[in-house]
Amino acid sequence: xxxxxxxxxxxxxxxxxxxxLRCDPISGHTALYWYRQSLGQGLEFLIYFQxxxxxxxxxxxxxxFSAERTGGSxxxxxxxxxxxxxxxxxxxxxxxxxxxxxxxxTRLTVL
Amino acid sequence: xxxxxxxxxxxxxxxxANSTLRCNFSDSVNNLQWFHQNPxxxxxxxxxxxxxxxxxxxxxxxxxxxxxxxxxxxxxxxxTDSGVYFCAVKSTGTASKLTFGTGTRLxxxx
Numbered sequence: 001x002x003x004x005x006x007x008x009x010x011x012x013x014x015x016x017x018x019x020x021l022r023c024d025p026i027s028g029h030t031a032l033y034w035y036r037q038s039l040g041q042g043l044e045f046l047i048y049f050q051x052x053x054x055x056x057x058x059x060x061x062x063x064x065f066s067a068e069r070t071g072g073s074x075x076x077x078x079x080x081x082x083x084x085x086x087x088x089x090x091x092x093x094x095x096x097x098x099x100x101x102x103x104x105x106t107r108l109t110v111l
Numbered sequence: 112x113x114x115x116x117x118x119x120x121x122x123x124x125x126x127x128a129n130s131t132l133r134c135n136f137s138d139s140v141n142n143l144q145w146f147h148q149n150p151x152x153x154x155x156x157x158x159x160x161x162x163x164x165x166x167x168x169x170x171x172x173x174x175x176x177x178x179x180x181x182x183x184x185x186x187x188x189x190x191t192d193s194g195v196y197f198c199a200v201k202s203t204g205t206a207s208k209l210t211f212g213t214g215t216r217l218x219x220x221x
Contacts, residue, residue, distance in 0.1 A: 031207070033207065045210070050207075102154040
């Protein structure tokens with residue numbers, strides 16, 4: 001079946017604007033994760049969903065970052081008042097029983 | 112939190128050569144995955160191997176959980192093997208997240 005999909009693939013925004021990033025997990029996968037990859041920080045965890053609830057939000061870097069998941073499927077990561085340090089590739093992953101599968105990512109550039 | 116170290120950080124091979132990539136981790140784990148990140152940034156699953164040995168074509172991996180390390184073997188390397196190889200682990204004490212190593216950048220030349 002289809003893998004994890006993310007949209008948009010690229011997003012360029014101005015400092016101070018809000019952005020929404022979308023993730024469609026593999027059908028039937030109950031767990032969903034957001035990570036980001038930046039030059040200075042490598043690959044780092046942001047948030048984990050099990051179903052529609054988020055038992056681990058420990059990686060969100062500030063209160064400008066939020067995420068939700070609806071219907072146990074699609075998830076949206078929202079970044080408010082974007083800053084230049086938010087520029088990174090945002091990766092989504094899903095899993096059913098341990099092994100995580102990643103989407104192609106959204107490259108966010110904040111000017 | 113758990114620390115993950117990968118070595119070597121960079122590796123240049125001639126096509127046809129073999130290589131071993133290493134991943135050391137600082138705590139007990141119940142999930143360990145190896146990924147290949149291709150030039151387009153996609154993370155491709157290579158192995159899900161919290162313990163034991165697995166093989167897939169020219170690639171194989173071994174995890175010795177009790178000694179806190181994993182090895183990825185690449186045999187008869189090809190130019191398409193170029194990219195960054197990541198090891199990622201989930202600590203036994205956490206419910207969710209993978210912690211990634213800093214990766215090994217592999218370049219295979221003709």
